[in-house]
Amino acid sequence: MVIPSNNWPFTSAGTSRRQSSVDLAKPPRFDDELPEAPAGVRDPSKVRYKLIFGIDFTANNLWAGKFSLKNESLHAIVDGDTLNPYQEVIHIIGKELALSDDDFIRCYGFGDVTTRDEGVFSFQENDSPCQGFEHVLECYRKNVPNVQYFGPTSYAPMVEAAVDIVEESGGLHHVLVIITSGQVAMGSQQEQETIRSIVDASSYPLSIVLVGVGDGPWESIQKFHDKISAHQFDNFHFVNFTAIMSKTTATAEKVKDFAAALINASMAADELGIMSRMTGRAKKITPKPPPVLSSHCAQRKGPVSAEVAEAQRSGICWEDEKDTAFECGHMSCIKCALRMPQCPFCREEITTWRRVYP
Known part of the structure; x- marks a missing residue:
């Protein structure tokens, strides 16, 4: 697969009232300048965690690519080597972290008509993990045509599902990578539930990395981050994928920057020595099965x-x-x-x- 070198053509034409006030090339303040990666951070051998992917299937994906993807849905599947932003993020993580077919990766979707803001669906039947990032991409391509986009945006079910996985593993360090096209609405019930879930998750060796794809806007993500004040460690980080990939540097360097930002965000749990920490809570989220075409088209058939x-x-x-x-x-x-x-x-x-x- 080939990662496009210029997939981010920003223009001012057709900019809405809100979009006109947002600098799409500028990440929020707390990730404004990516730090120089410390020694060993870019070395895949230093990666000591298991991955969980959470993929956003809310309706926001239908228009959040107005500028960054030439008005295509962010989940648009294109034949050939061109990847949509979700595929790019998965592909880069797999390559830069040197994931192999022996790596078991749990993958989920949220925000579609079957889960809304209340649950998640597994990428595979019986909630089986994917084996390696190529298998993640294969399952993603298989599921996307069957999804009916919905909403609203809430990260809480995905965070709670990740905590369940950490409990099941006996407290192994996991990194939840939530790839999303939009923020949780400020002041909404979904925001309150998401903040609560992130605070609760800080009792576990779980790092949460929110990867923003598409146009945004992301101007409220700093305020959202500041509201998470009761957590036991800084377990929530935001990485603006669009901003990194729209830089004028070489594609290879942008890819390295994104991978370094992801790894940096995942190191806090290791540094605090909270491995194997659990609370013994009961399982909260039962993942739904992957969406099927018959339910997607049911209202017509x-x-x-x-x-x-x-x-x-x-x-x-x-x-x-x-x-x-x-x-x-x-x-x-x-x-x-x-x-x-x-x-x-x-x-x-x-x-x-x-x-x-x-």
Whole structure:
């Protein structure tokens, strides 16, 4: 596979009110300048943790590539060697960390119609791990066509699923890499639940790295980070993948910078000596199976389950199906969307919305 050398063409045309105030090439303050990697950090032999991938399948992915991916969905699968941002992140992590087919990697999706902001689905049946990053990419390509994007954005179910995995492993150090196209809405219930889950996770040898792909905006991520004040160690870090890959340096150097930022963010648990720490809590998240085509197209081809039917109805009028997604990730029917200046669920200003079709 070949990583495109110039996949990030930013333009000012068509910029929305919110996007016009955001410098897409500038990461938030607490990751504003990537530190020089300490000796040994870039050496894959220094990596002493197991990986977990969490992939964002909220509706925000449909428009978050307006500038960075020429208006394509961030999950668009292209034939040939061109990779979408999610595939790029997985590919770089696999190559730079020298992952082999012997590495078992747990992979999950969240934010689709089957999980919403309440759960996760496994990339494989019976919640089996993938073997090596090439297998992760293979499972990703297999699942993407079957996903029905939904929302809103919440990282809490993914964090809780990762804690369950650490418990099952007997306290082995894991790094949860959440690849996402958008922030959790400020002041929302999803934000409160996500903060709580991150604080709870700091009792475990679990490092959480949020990798931002697409246009963002990411201007609120610093405020979000500052709200996580009760954690036992700094277990949450943000890496702006788009900003790193839009630098004018050589592609190989940008790839190294991203890998170094990821490894740096994962070292805190090792340094604090909290390996094997657990609380013995009961399992909180039971991953759903991978989405299947029949459920993705059910509303066109036959009856749907009560759960899916309820999820598809607008939460405002409770009559028509949800077919319009807001920038915050919440959805409604088009009739309700056209008469609302603010999202009725999180009160965020509606600056962009997009029709979503099955």
